[in-house]
Amino acid sequence: MNQVRVGLIGCGGRSNAHRQSFLKMDDVKVVAVADPIEERRLAAANQFGCTRIYHDYTELYNNESKDTLDAVVICIEPTAHDSSETRAVEMGIPFLVEKPVTMDLNQAREISKRVTETGLITSVGFQDRYLKLTDMVRDELKKHKQGGLVYGSWIGGIPGVWWWQKKSTCGGQLVEQNIHLADELRFLFGEPLSVYATCSRGIVQPGVNASSEYDTDDHSTAVIRFENNYTATLVSACYHRAGRAHCGLVITLEDMVIDYRLRNNLIIETPDYTYDVKREGLDHTFYLDEAFIHAVKTGDRSLIRSDYADALKTHELVFAANESMESGQVIYFK
Template sequence: MADQVRVGFVGCGGNARGHMQQVAANPAARIVAVCDISAEAAQAAAGQFSAQPFTNHRVMLDAAQLDAVYISVPPFAHGEIELDVLDRGLPFFVEKPVALSLELAQRIAARVRSTNALTCVGYQLRYTAAARATKAFLADKVVGMAVGRYWCPSGRGSSWLQQWAKSGGQVVEQATHTIDMMRFLCGEITEVYCLQANRTLKTIDCPDHNVLALKFASGAIGSLTTCWAFEGWDGNVVDIFFDRYRIGWNAGTPSITPACEAFQVDQALGTAIDQVFIEAVRTGDRSGILTPYEEGMRSLAVSLAANASARSGQPKRVGGP
């Protein structure tokens, strides 16, 4: 069991900085190396966390004697990094979405399986007390319908995020959190029919509105609506209908209507994803990891099926051609 997990980062952007803060605050871990293709970003992170800066992930992997790697790069940059990390037998934490194509995610997943690598995908909502309590409560219930939404202004920027070829659009890049939560709480999604429109943000090449109709393996049905033009934030919310009840799920304090004493959320049950990952690497005990690579791939498959459905005008089986 390692006393202190030696962590390296690939990608030093906005999201990585959040993970760096968490890792730096964890006495069981130390950030020893950081890498970004932007030397400026690597230098800035290295300075802040007293780590060694790199601009090439292979050079970092070969030089830094790491115990674990965080990969927080934009969706289009996945692939070589994961495969190089796996080649060196290292565990990794990777941000969602895990790739832009199912083929690539399947290739990485196959290598994760064959090397029995410890992995964790950044779907942190699963680790909240709200998600854990709701999942446990729904375990013996018959869900009829799940209705999710992700409405926000993120389409209004001008970075890789708003470029279809680099992010895959809102359903792949962002609403993947809501899809992942719907899968976690209500089971696998098997079929998607999706309508997409660009009505407001004429300067971007992505849809700014998406409507998905969903079929679950259980027989439940659902929907997900997303908006990228809304000057407000109402996302990662799922209304789950079962029996005569509705759980209004969110990551903080979900509600149930009509009132039901049996549904309680003990906030002490929540864990921070970074702490779970570091502890799993330190001890070798993976039981706390709720989001191994395979789960990230399955959530990606739903988003990709939605995009494919919108393109073809036909419903798509998840994971199908």
């Protein structure tokens, strides 16, 4: 396969990041696009001179096949995943799908089962795993036998998309954005043992500094235990409106502090030295896309760092945290 023929499902904000990657890749051609919003699907099609333009993914799947598409990239609202992945599985078309992959964990479990049974190539949008800074953190951790405390935070405002205003359509800040750091925790420390979480509302005023529909948590705190004495406190917030609050992970070991400033730099401090490494290279989404395209083109999926089955486990973690917020109970995984 010289050129990978890609279909884009959803042409909103996140799709644009993937489109920027594909514009840089000679071996990718976007040949089909779908989005109910005409302006968006036309803008995406125009970027690639693409003429197969569909209203939605159902229309795209009804008119395309494995013979006309090598892969689809799915960037739709978390509540819009009715058959966006199952159709791809049935048709044998590899897919890259954005997190959160659905709001319905049972649906994700079923899709994961079918993907595993069929051996389809998949990838999920956890691009932080592809950063060199992440590799550096992993390398440092391998040298340490004992764990320690981890503080992770994703603190910001309310993203502008309509579906972010309600917890039922976005899942809350932990499920929607801080899922990236929850995934990093799994990537760095393995599978969680338990999670306990709390949440709070009342800072953001619906109809005043958010839409009148706003009903999601202003902030939440999840305490996640891992093997090897690692305990992470993951805080998530969307009430903050001034400047840049802290986002990233601080890992405190016996003789080292690893301070990962989200997608920006990494500071490593020991009694003997301190160094600060800046992120280099292209946008992290490029590396995520490159690994997926390489797998589709060659069949070698070793560069994919998060396939659907693996990503499901991160979704299990953040949805368990939501469950704990509701019930006040600790959720145990083993």
